[in-house]
Structures are given as C-alpha cells and as structure tokens.
Amino acid sequence: GQNIDQPTEMTATEGAIVQINCTYQTSGFNGLFWYQQHAGEAPTFLSYNVLDGLEEKGRFSSFLSRSKGYSYLLLKELQMKDSASYLCAVKGNAGKSTFGDGTTLTVKP
Amino acid sequence: DGGITQSPKYLFRKEGQNVTLSCEQNLNHDAMYWYRQDPGQGLRLIYYSQIVNDFQKGDIAEGYSVSREKKESFPLTVTSAQKNPTAFYLCASSPYEAHTEAFFGQGTRLTVV
Numbered sequence: 210g211q212n213i214d215q216p217t218e219m220t221a222t223e224g225a226i227v228q229i230n231c232t233y234q235t236s237g238f239n240g241l242f243w244y245q246q247h248a249g250e251a252p253t254f255l256s257y258n259v260l261d262g263l264e265e266k267g268r269f270s271s272f273l274s275r276s277k278g279y280s281y282l283l284l285k286e287l288q289m290k291d292s293a294s295y296l297c298a299v300k301g302n303a304g305k306s307t308f309g310d311g312t313t314l315t316v317k318p
Numbered sequence: 319d320g321g322i323t324q325s326p327k328y329l330f331r332k333e334g335q336n337v338t339l340s341c342e343q344n345l346n347h348d349a350m351y352w353y354r355q356d357p358g359q360g361l362r363l364i365y366y367s368q369i370v371n372d373f374q375k376g377d378i379a380e381g382y383s384v385s386r387e388k389k390e391s392f393p394l395t396v397t398s399a400q401k402n403p404t405a406f407y408l409c410a411s412s413p414y415e416a417h418t419e420a421f422f423g424q425g426t427r428l429t430v431v
Contacts, residue, residue, distance in 0.1 A: 213360075240417050251408060251422035252361070259417055296360055304349055304368055304412070305376070306420065308360040 211235045211307035215297050220315045221287055229282045229312045231297035239300040243271050243282045246294045246311065256282065292316045320345045324409050324423035331430050339394045339426045341409035348414035350392035354378060355406045367392055368414060396428065403430045
C-alpha cells in the first residue's frame with residue numbers, strides 16, 4: 210500500500226518563502242506530483258518529480274529524494290493568492306495515484 | 319477548448335436514491351479516475367479505468383459503480399449502499415503514460431438529505 214504524510218496547516222507571510230514537506234512509503238513509484246487546490250475547486254497541477262533532485266518552475270520548486278521517501282514544495286515570493294491547500298500525490302503501479310491529506314497554507318499580509 | 323467536464327456542480331438527493339454523476343473529457347486521454355474528497359482530507363480513489371470497457375476498484379469502491387463504454391465518458395453511480403455519500407466528487411483523466419499529471423474536472427458536490 211501507500212502512505213503519504215504532510216503537515217496539516219502552515220502559515221507564512223506575504224513575500225516570504227515556505228517549504229511544505231511530504232514523506233511517503235509506497236509499494237511502487239512512478240513519480241511524485243504536487244497539486245494546488247483552492248477551497249471548493251479542483252486541484253491544479255504544479256510540479257512533477259521522478260528523479261532525485263530539484264525541479265524549478267517560476268516561483269515554485271519541488272525536490273525529491275527517492276531513497277528517503279521525501280519531497281518538498283518550495284514557494285518563493287509568497288502572494289496572497291497562494292493561500293490554498295497543497296496536495297502531494299505519488300503515482301504507483303498500474304497508474305494509480307495516492308494523495309496525501311493536503312497542507313492548508315495561509316498567507317498573511 | 320479541450321478539457322474535462324463534470325456535471326452538475328451541485329446535486330441534492332434523498333437518502334436511499336441512486337444518483338449518477340457525469341464526467342466527460344475531450345482530451346483523448348486513456349485513463350480516467352473518480353475521487354472522493356471529504357472536508358479537510360485528501361483525495362481517495364473510488365474507481366479508475368485505463369482503457370475502454372475496463373475498470374478497477376480503488377480504495378473505497380463499496381457503494382459505488384462505474385462504466386466505461388466510451389473513451390470520453392466515465393460516469394459514477396452512487397448507490398443507496400453507500401453509507402455516507404455526502405462529499406465532493408472529483409473526476410480526473412490522464413494519458414496512459416505513467417509520468418503524466420492528472421487533469422481534474424470542476425467537481426460535483428453531492429448532498430444527500
């Protein structure tokens with residue numbers, strides 16, 4: 210089976226940097242995804258890691274260490290609109306993805 | 319424009335009634351998924367299909383049924399056997415390849431009274 214852990218809530222200040230961690234234990238691994246979800250809306254894709262290392266995409270970066278079962282999402286230059294839930298998801302065997310419970314990020318002025 | 323469409327956005331049903339949620343995609347994706355999301359929680363997989371006329375149970379399939387008669391369509395029926403059907407239901411699709419993200423519909427919020 211798959212088990213994914215991420216913090217429930219985080220708070221940060223506008224303009225700052227925040228790091229959201231995700232640890233996972235899986236029976237198969239075909240990549241780790243980060244999604245952003247605003248309340249009442251569908252998740253939208255942010256980033257993808259399948260090899261170890263850092264992937265940068267504008268203000269968002271994601272890191273993966275497969276040996277440690279660990280990933281993080283880094284958000285720079287935080288804006289108020291970044292207040293949302295951030296979901297870590299691992300794609301395992303047979304195309305199935307398992308999602309964490311999400312981290313609710315609140316950005317304060 | 320290509321995308322994935324769920325309808326309706328809000329749905330109310332009486333307890334004991336079956337209800338079918340629609341999901342249509344014109345992205346030519348092979349794989350389609352149904353997830354359930356409860357308040358403060360992540361997405362839990364109900365059913366998924368990687369090819370037409372084939373589908374597999376996810377982690378919480380009890381009380382639900384699906385069909386995949388066309389590549390574009392993957393409707394979900396919430397039956398009266400589902401103990402707690404009130405939830406936010408999300409449909410997603412992706413290409414068959416493993417290293418691809420999922421594209422989500424806008425979701426259907428089902429309330430059973």
